[in-house]
Amino acid sequence: MDPQDQQLVIKIVLLVGVLIATALLTRSSSGARHQAIRRVLLVLFAVATAAVIIAPQLLSGLAQLMGVGRGTDLLLYGLAVAFVCFLATYYGRxxxxxxxxxxxxxxxxxxxxxxxxxx
Amino acid sequence: MPNEDVAILVPVYNEARVLGDVIAGLVGHVGHVVCVDDGSTDSSAEAARHAGATVLRHATNLGQGAALQTAIEHALTLPGVCYLVTFDADGQHQLSDALAMVDLARAEDLGVVFGSRFLDERTKAGFLKKLVLKTAVWVTNQSTGMRLTDAHNGLRVIRVDAARAVHLTQNRMAHASEIVLQLGRTNLPWREYPVHVLYTDYSRAKGQSLLNAINILFELTFR
Structure with a gap:
C-alpha cells in the first residue's frame, strides 16, 4: 500500500468514531439500553487497556495494520475521538x-x- | 371592566427599580396581571406583589423563555381569561398599545397579534440595534416561514386557543423566535400592530447587544 492508501484506514476509523459521537449527540439518551451499551464499551475499553499494558507491541501492531506509523499516534487519535464522544454524551446529559x-x-x-x- | 378577560404576563428578572411603576400602571386596567419572577436576587417579587400583581417565583434563574412559559401555563388555568398579553418588565411597552392590540384581536377574530417597532417611525433605535433586530427578524422569518417585520418584540397578544399550542423549550433569548414558530403552526389568523417601544436609559443598559444576537443565532441553530 502506498502511504495515501494506508492513511485511508485510520481516516475511516476516526470518522466513524466522530459519526458515533454525533449520533449520540442527536439521539435522546435515556433508558437501560443506553446504559448497557456504555457498560459494554467500558468493559471493552478495560480489556483493551489491560492487553496493551501487558503486551505494548499489540498497539504498535494494530497501528501498523491501520496504516498509522506508531502505537502512540494511534493512542492519540483514539483519545481525541474518545474525548469528542465524552463531550457528546456529557452535553446530552x-x-x-x-x-x-x-x-x-x-x-x-x-x-x-x-x-x-x-x- | 371591559378587559376583564385579559391577563397581562410579565416575566421579570432583577427589575426592582422600575417594576413597581410598570405593574401599578397595569393593575386595574385588565382582569389579571401575572408576574413570573425568574429567580431575581433583588426585591422584584415584593415590588410586583405590592403593586398588586400575582407573583409566581422560579426558585432559580432559568431565562425569559422559561418564565414566559410558566406565565402562560398559569394564565391558562385562570377562569374566564380569553386573551394573554406578554409584556416586558422594563417599562418599554405601553399599556395603550397592548389594549389596542387586544381590541384588534377581538374586532378581527385574530389568534395572535404581534407588536412591531418597525411598522411606523415612532420607535427610535440606533443603527447597531436596528441591524441586530433586523438580523433576528430575518433568521426568524427563515425558520418560521412567516413574514414579520419585528421578531424580538416582547409585546404580543395571544388568544387562549393559540396559547395552548405554545410549549417553549428555549429557555434563553431564542424563545422569541420559537414562540413565533409555534404560534404560526396553529394556522390561526394573525396580524402585526405598530407599537411604540420606549428606549429609556434603563432599558438601553439591559437591552440586546450584538453579542446577544450571536447567542440567539447559536441557540436557534444548535437546539
Missing part, C-alpha cells in the same frame, strides 16, 4: 438535566400560583 430543572422549577411556581388563587 446536561440538556436533560436542564430540562428537568426547568420542569421542576415551573411545577413549584405553578403550585404557588394555585395556592394564591385559592387563598
Amino acid at each position: 446536561m440538556r436533560m438535566l436542564n430540562r428537568q430543572i426547568t420542569e421542576l422549577t415551573r411545577a413549584l411556581a405553578l403550585a404557588e400560583g394555585r395556592r394564591e388563587g385559592t387563598s
Whole structure:
C-alpha cells in the first residue's frame, strides 16, 4: 500500500468514531439500553487497556495494520475521538438535566400560583 | 371592566427599580396581571406583589423563555381569561398599545397579534440595534416561514386557543423566535400592530447587544 492508501484506514476509523459521537449527540439518551451499551464499551475499553499494558507491541501492531506509523499516534487519535464522544454524551446529559430543572422549577411556581388563587 | 378577560404576563428578572411603576400602571386596567419572577436576587417579587400583581417565583434563574412559559401555563388555568398579553418588565411597552392590540384581536377574530417597532417611525433605535433586530427578524422569518417585520418584540397578544399550542423549550433569548414558530403552526389568523417601544436609559443598559444576537443565532441553530 502506498502511504495515501494506508492513511485511508485510520481516516475511516476516526470518522466513524466522530459519526458515533454525533449520533449520540442527536439521539435522546435515556433508558437501560443506553446504559448497557456504555457498560459494554467500558468493559471493552478495560480489556483493551489491560492487553496493551501487558503486551505494548499489540498497539504498535494494530497501528501498523491501520496504516498509522506508531502505537502512540494511534493512542492519540483514539483519545481525541474518545474525548469528542465524552463531550457528546456529557452535553446530552446536561440538556436533560436542564430540562428537568426547568420542569421542576415551573411545577413549584405553578403550585404557588394555585395556592394564591385559592387563598 | 371591559378587559376583564385579559391577563397581562410579565416575566421579570432583577427589575426592582422600575417594576413597581410598570405593574401599578397595569393593575386595574385588565382582569389579571401575572408576574413570573425568574429567580431575581433583588426585591422584584415584593415590588410586583405590592403593586398588586400575582407573583409566581422560579426558585432559580432559568431565562425569559422559561418564565414566559410558566406565565402562560398559569394564565391558562385562570377562569374566564380569553386573551394573554406578554409584556416586558422594563417599562418599554405601553399599556395603550397592548389594549389596542387586544381590541384588534377581538374586532378581527385574530389568534395572535404581534407588536412591531418597525411598522411606523415612532420607535427610535440606533443603527447597531436596528441591524441586530433586523438580523433576528430575518433568521426568524427563515425558520418560521412567516413574514414579520419585528421578531424580538416582547409585546404580543395571544388568544387562549393559540396559547395552548405554545410549549417553549428555549429557555434563553431564542424563545422569541420559537414562540413565533409555534404560534404560526396553529394556522390561526394573525396580524402585526405598530407599537411604540420606549428606549429609556434603563432599558438601553439591559437591552440586546450584538453579542446577544450571536447567542440567539447559536441557540436557534444548535437546539
